[in-house]
Amino acid sequence: MSLVECSPVIILVRPQMGENIGMAARAMANFGLFDLRLVAPRDGWGEGNAVYTAAIDTAVGAHATVRAATVFETVSEAVGDLHKVFATTARERDQAKPVVSAEGFASEARVRCASKQSIGILFGPERTGLDNQEVGIADTIVSFSVNPDHSSLNLAQSVSLVSYEWFKALNGAAAPFALEFETAPAQREMLLSFFNYLDEELDDAGYFVPENKKTIMRRNLRNILHRMELMEADVRTLRGVVVALSNGRSKRVKEQAGGT
Amino acid sequence: MSLVECSPVIILVRPQMGENIGMAARAMANFGLFDLRLVAPRDGWGEGNAVYTAAIDTAVGAHATVRAATVFETVSEAVGDLHKVFATTARERDQAKPVVSAEGFASEARVRCASKQSIGILFGPERTGLDNQEVGIADTIVSFSVNPDHSSLNLAQSVSLVSYEWFKALNGAAAPFALEFETAPAQREMLLSFFNYLDEELDDAGYFVPENKKTIMRRNLRNILHRMELMEADVRTLRGVVVALSNGRSKRVKEQAGGT
Secondary structure: OOOOOOOOEEEEEOOOOHHHHHHHHHHHHHOOOOOEEEEOOOOOOOOOOHHHHHHHHHOHHHHHHHHHOEEEOOHHHHOOOOOEEEEEOOOOOOOOOOEEOHHHHHHHHHHHHHOOOOEEEEEOOOOOOOOHHHHHHOOEEEOOOOOOOOOOOOHHHHHHHHHHHHHHHHHOOOOOOOOOOOOOEOOHHHHHHHHHHHHHHHHHOOOOOOHHHHHHHHHHHHHHHHHOOOEHHHHHHHHHHHHHHHHHHHHHHHHHHHHO | OOOOOOOOEEEEEOOOOHHHHHHHHHHHHHOOOOOEEEEOOOOOOOOOOHHHHHHHHHOHHHHHHHHHOEEEOOHHHHOOOOOEEEEEOOOOOOOOOOEEOHHHHHHHHHHHHHOOOOEEEEEOOOOOOOOHHHHHHOOEEEOOOOOOOOOOOOHHHHHHHHHHHHHHHHHOOOOOOOOOOOOOEOOHHHHHHHHHHHHHHHHHOOOOOOHHHHHHHHHHHHHHHHHOOOEHHHHHHHHHHHHHHHHHHHHHHHHHHHHO
């Protein structure tokens, strides 16, 4: 089992809504998790069952995860083959167990996966969450930091957050793709040459008024241009703009001169 | 506007499903966001409209957020009052814009909020995502690192992930409550006294066999007990267990002695 193949087990305890099971499976697939277990789904399970059908309908690309979900009668049976069990709870319990964040879970799961240990995480039913006896079966509590005035997290979204943190712990937090520069960032020489050309044209056009503000006006303008992080193509574009404006002005000046 | 009052604006562009709008609002409330904007909801909006009703039905504690959502005809109008606009996209675009992760968004949003800047983030329609013209209105792209084989994120879950990262950036990543020790961790003196008592009782019971393994057997046992991170109450409990076992054994030994 390589680290990438390691899949912490998502265990939904007494889930009620097929939509939440399907959405949980979809979120798992988004973030590289595939082992889904169900403990005593309230309204049954299996082909033809309404909860099962709703789960398939909402799983989008994760039908296989829903179909492969294994069903157990009790939490104890569902965690029998695991080395470490976490339990998600929204509120504090009178249980002397360590409490970690979703990020803390992911970081520990990553280390245990690398040691070929199997890990599972329990999620309670939609309305009530896990009962104390079920939390008691776990080694460690996972709890989400939420707005205390709106602390009720949707079941599938809780699964999504845990899966997201797992994927981040495994792959790093970077965005999946970076800005690709079509042309290289402009070299300083090209930039300075453009700045000097712009200075001359602006001087010519009488832009730097009053004369004693020239230094600060030049500096402000250069700072604005620097902030644009200009690429070579950008500098060529801007030079073209300045040429056009200058020539247009020269032409008008000449025409006006010729007309009077 | 204090940092806690700052609420990056969630902008759903041409959303289709009321359930996703409601679940997005719920996730926003979970993580302290309240400013929801809708651009041209596909099937309309407002009291009596089916999309609106579905949104209210799925928002759980966030009805107020759904009711207060403002509706715009275009993305440009929806972002008019914002200082910085982000766009979520699943795939690479031919647009020379910086790309950040959800975490990167949250970290930048936090800094801008502290400077009293208003920030918004665009989410595209369920099936297609934002079009290129809509992405073009944003300053920066936000993209989620996902399993490339299952990259289609549910709209409400995308909103949930961004909101979750925002809350983490604002409040830190720690779990919302820590393990509370009902009694203090046992002091070394108490532990050692217990270990010595256990040693004597085990010696008495003939546990350390063969004699030349005694040192290593004692060390293994102590290591196991150390790993339990025993608290004072735990040590008292375990001492009681050892006393009970020893006395029971003594009693049986006496009875057997008396009986023969």
